[in-house]
Amino acid sequence: MLKLYQIERPEHADLSRIEPSDLLRSFTFSSNLATQDISGDNSTSSTVASVIQQLHGSPAQRTIIVVAVQEEHHTSIYPTGELGLEMLPCTDHPVPGSEENTLGYPVGYLEIDVPLQSNLSSIACDIILDAELQPLPAEQPSDEARECIRFLLESLPSLAEQLSRPIIQLWKLMPAEPTPYSLFLESVIHDQDFIQGLDEIQGYVPAQDYPIAIPEGFESLTYYDHTPPHDIVDSLLSLFNQAAYDIPVGTLSRKPRPWTRERLEQTAETTRRRGNQVVSTVLVHQGKAIAFSEASRRADASLSVAEQSFTLVLREYRGKNLGTLIKTLCITEALRRWPHIKRIYTEMATYNAAMQTVNNQLGFTRVASIRAWEKKLA
Template identity: 30%
Template structure:
């Protein structure tokens, strides 16, 4: 049976079940990549479970068929509730066989459920070994429950991601075979890795990588606190990125950015305790480039997460993408000095951005594949 993590209580510590979920997710990622750069944190998950106006997350745990304590509260979906924060006296999650995180976009892609399934350590295959039948059975139960929830809440598209070693071709392996058996189809492949900061700033100072053009300058933005005059140009780039960033055959609707939405996003940066750093490239025509990174609460301060990097079409073909990312690295060294590297993920078809990352000494850690299943309408 499954239990449902309740909404977090602000200011309370994460419950043991949440800590276990995060530990297992990180264990699986680190066994694949051999690195901690792709790890998440309990604080980050707790903020995700709080939800927002643009995205919500449901967290479920698959447990043995233990008796539910009398008087247990039930969630809106009918599951027994267990706390996401504070003490958990039920002990229902102590021996969970697996976990489900179900992401629910609330403004665009409202027919999609983003599925992340996490196995207990006892079911994870040792590198080089096969996935045992018991582990496959748990995965099938998790995928079946994700599909059941999607039907209950009226969504008909399931999307999930697999992480694999850089040497393993995308779409191969036992986990990929299980997804195919369950009706998922591959839609996009990615490459993940990190860029070292110090090795990229040793030879030039901030601003020196830009062409000696009086009309070209870089503007550093902290936590999306954007000067009023730059908001229209930034919004245009966000809209453009939502269309141009490769999605393959995965369903993805364009994001309708507005000044109000940007303001709300800036407020969420604060409420979720993130540190966000953006560099805008500007010329006489306005904002022509954006590159940004984020430091999430509870995460390793050595590692930042790369967000969008985009050059406006009117400024492409001049090598500004590489220059912009170099400016970002210099800004990080100044504004977030604890950081040592930037974890970045890039679609394998995005040859231009791959070339930029390789020019910065990108070290590949893993590959990823996005999968999708459409449920038949009833």
């Protein structure tokens, strides 16, 4: 019998004072394995420390992990959480009475991101098989794996209702070429009345120096860790607000909320607290931020990789090759701060021809696809 549990939120994110539970380690390993099987690259793997930080949350988002457990007999001894599920410890500290109560074994997980500053009607989810059930690329998924995926998908609407979020967005990293498992996933997601809204290409550009020529009348500046110079903050916030509407999301629902100085300060504080690093490059014209590109590295990331968040040019400045310019400036500054990086991962919508042109000029290599489906609850 399959049963859902929620992993508790840690009181803090100081790993020196936390011994993660075996269940949390299993989730982290399973998530990394699923990604590596598709990308063939373990340099983008997460650690338990970063998962704990996600569970602890930030002003922008909190993450909930739900686990499906295969069990025969179980007596309820755990407290019930906001989803109406029993809460399992995220640490190895035992719950009184748990020694005599065999929980069973995990078969799959839901990773649910709950945005707190925009898109307040939706949740963003990923569905992950436990490592023991993940098929090899050429293998058909087992009956137990199929049962788990269906069970988790069928459970999502009730969990979204508990969170008062009527829109479910399901995001999956998919192989560039279909596999038996990816075909099964797409079929069963469709059967649960999810509608595909976005298809993205994921890959990387090499981290190297590119020829750069800044047009007369423009200047570039770089700042670190979400702390821009005060004199461009207002125009930068306007650029971010435009990005919230212009970044391609296909037919997925979105309800952005305005960027403010407080929100920017909260983002900087989260970056500092987690030990992450960010390089942001801005193109300025007549004292105003008109183009932006950003790269980041998690504190626990491989030295060889960074990640691109977004690149945007103000609408009235487009068509002048400024997208390529600002991205190459960002890569140059990223290399200056992180001289060991070799690749910068990025993704772009399949219909975003302008960004595909920019990335292809920089030697983009495709690795995988990212697909997103949406389901609106009645």
